[in-house]
Amino acid sequence: MKNILITGATGFVGHQVLSNLMKTKKKIHVITRNENDCFLRDNKSKIELIYTDDLFRQNADWWAVQCRGIDTVVHIAWYAEPGKYLESIKNIDCLIGSLNLTKGAIRAGIRRFVGIGTCLEYDLNYGDLSVNTPLKPTTPYAAAKVGLYNILSQYLPSVSIEFSWCRLFYLYGEGEDKRRLFPYLHNRLSKGEYVELTSGDQIRDYLDVSVAGKAITEVALGKQQGPINICSGNPITIKKFAEQIADIYNGRNLLRFGHRPDNSQDPPRIVGIPNL
Numbered sequence: 001m002k003n004i005l006i007t008g009a010t011g012f013v014g015h016q017v018l019s020n021l022m023k024t025k026k027k028i029h030v031i032t033r034n035e036n037d038c039f040l041r042d043n044k045s046k047i048e049l050i051y052t053d054d055l056f057r058q059n060a061d062w063w064a065v066q067c068r069g070i071d072t073v074v075h076i077a078w079y080a081e082p083g084k085y086l087e088s089i090k091n092i093d094c095l096i097g098s099l100n101l102t103k104g105a106i107r108a109g110i111r112r113f114v115g116i117g118t119c120l121e122y123d124l125n126y127g128d129l130s131v132n133t134p135l136k137p138t139t140p141y142a143a144a145k146v147g148l149y150n151i152l153s154q155y156l157p158s159v160s161i162e163f164s165w166c167r168l169f170y171l172y173g174e175g176e177d178k179r180r181l182f183p184y185l186h187n188r189l190s191k192g193e194y195v196e197l198t199s200g201d202q203i204r205d206y207l208d209v210s211v212a213g214k215a216i217t218e219v220a221l222g223k224q225q226g227p228i229n230i231c232s233g234n235p236i237t238i239k240k241f242a243e244q245i246a247d248i249y250n251g252r253n254l255l256r257f258g259h260r261p262d263n264s265q266d267p268p269r270i271v272g273i274p275n276l
Contacts, residue, residue, distance in 0.1 A: 112161065204238060
């Protein structure tokens with residue numbers, strides 16, 4: 001039986017991955033700081049919990065111990081507070097902490113490492129983004145992700161460790177932070193309240209987080225290496241996305257497009273080209 005270690009398992013994406021991994025016969029080790037998480041507590045018989053106040057402050061020695069006997073590491077944890085994470089200095093802490101995790105995992109002799117990236121790593125001027133699209137991060141968050149990807153993609157194969165990097169596009173769904181667009185729309189529309197939006201002309205690649213969780217799990221259990229786009233490949237305007245949600249409540253009349261200014265720095269089109 002292969003052992004899998006996962007970070008960020010109580011987060012928006014990580015919860016989906018953990019739920020899918022638990023359907024397998026793998027032995028799962030979860031790094032967490034949340035001792036009161038109901039899902040983890042209710043499934044203690046199926047997973048091994050390893051507690052730490054801040055996994056990004058742990059050194060390589062600590063990680064070498066936690067990764068002992070681990071076959072595959074699935075590293076999902078990262079600072080991701082809406083409205084703050086893109087420009088936050090905490091991205092540096094996440095980068096350094098992730099490198100310490102990698103150093104410890106190498107020392108422990110893992111076979112496979114799966115990291116989580118972002119579509120924002122790409123040069124967004126291309127609009128349609130494949131894994132061959134040049135990288136051009138424009139925020140500390142994206143730059144830290146690119147930095148980690150560049151180091152791991154060069155070093156891990158040199159020490160015979162399989163490496164996969166899952167670049168996420170625009171995920172929505174269960175467990176999403178209420179400050180993000182999808183839950184914000186549901187919350188306002190369910191109450192019959194107006195929703196003030198930009199023009200909505202921007203084109204995006206939306207994917208249900210449950211689908212993304214299954215895809216990441218397949219990567220973790222599979223053999224594919226290198227960068228992988230976790231996306232739908234289906235372009236849709238933000239306006240159309242909002243209207244689909246509004247239709248659930250018969251509330252298109254509540255959508256007020258153009259009541260907020262468009263961000264001049266916001267790319268007009270971000271669509272993934274799947275390679276799974």
